[in-house]
Amino acid sequence: MDARDRLRQYLEQRKEMGESDLVLDNLPVEDLMKVLGAPGKGQSADPAVVVRSPLPMPDRERRAHTPLAGVPAQKAPRPAPEPIGPLRPVAEQPAPTGDPIVVGGSITEAAGASHAAHLDSLQAVSDAAAACKRCSLFETAIRHVPGEGNPEAKFVCVGEAPGATEDETGRPFVGRAGNLLTDILKAINFAREDVYICNVLKHRPPGNRNPTPDEIVACSPFLLQQLALLRPHVILALGTFAAQTLLQTTRPIGKLRGQIHRFHGVPLIVTYHPAALLRNPNWKRPTWEDVQLARRVFNTAAGA
Ligand code: URA
């Protein structure tokens, strides 16, 4: 494939994701410049396309070193709690902006408004999810997949929903994407057993179709209660679905990743879903940046 084809494919993928910023992994910038007939460094012929080199550049350096400055101190006064119910379906959310998103109030308050509020342990959440008939997914799923990991974990990964292997085993992220997640965690010095791994949905949607808004409303209280019990220092939202659901936004993942949001006071970092990385290796680099950011925020919160 020549550079022009690769560029076209790349841009189509980005457009699909609603992105306008490019991080170019395997395509030399010079090739791209030639394709675009671009006049100079860092500029493209199309002003709508912002080209950033994968090589260290001053703004990338800055971005890599400043995020912690953006983490409000743990003791900082929280915004006044708003009444918060179960997570709402994405379609009802306000229009996106480019700023970090703050979902207000405490997790406990948010979970307190839900059907899962009385569940006082992770096991109780799991048992309730196993028996749950609030949506129809229990009819087609083999088993529930509540989540797993260290019950004391302060780093929590949230995915979308169980896939086939997860449905068969009752364990989250154990298929191909799961193995990649395990490797990603290793790369930031976490063993799977150190962290807690769960999903927005606790039962597999048939054929891995997208969850419906009703399923999110029915199931998200379990996630909220898990987060209320775990009280993590950092939440890593994996993929569009977890990110948009937790942050209650329709903003595309390319505009959510790379910054520190707040989910009921907890720093929340968004990155690409490991399954998406398997399809598109170009997302490995930004994912690496995101998980390193998550690790730094974790270290700061843990006083490490
Ligand atoms: N994808 C997810 O989002 N979650 C899993 O548990 C497995 C694959």
Ligand code: URA
């Ligand atoms: N689509 C998703 O759902 N998640 C990603 O991370 C990328 C594309």
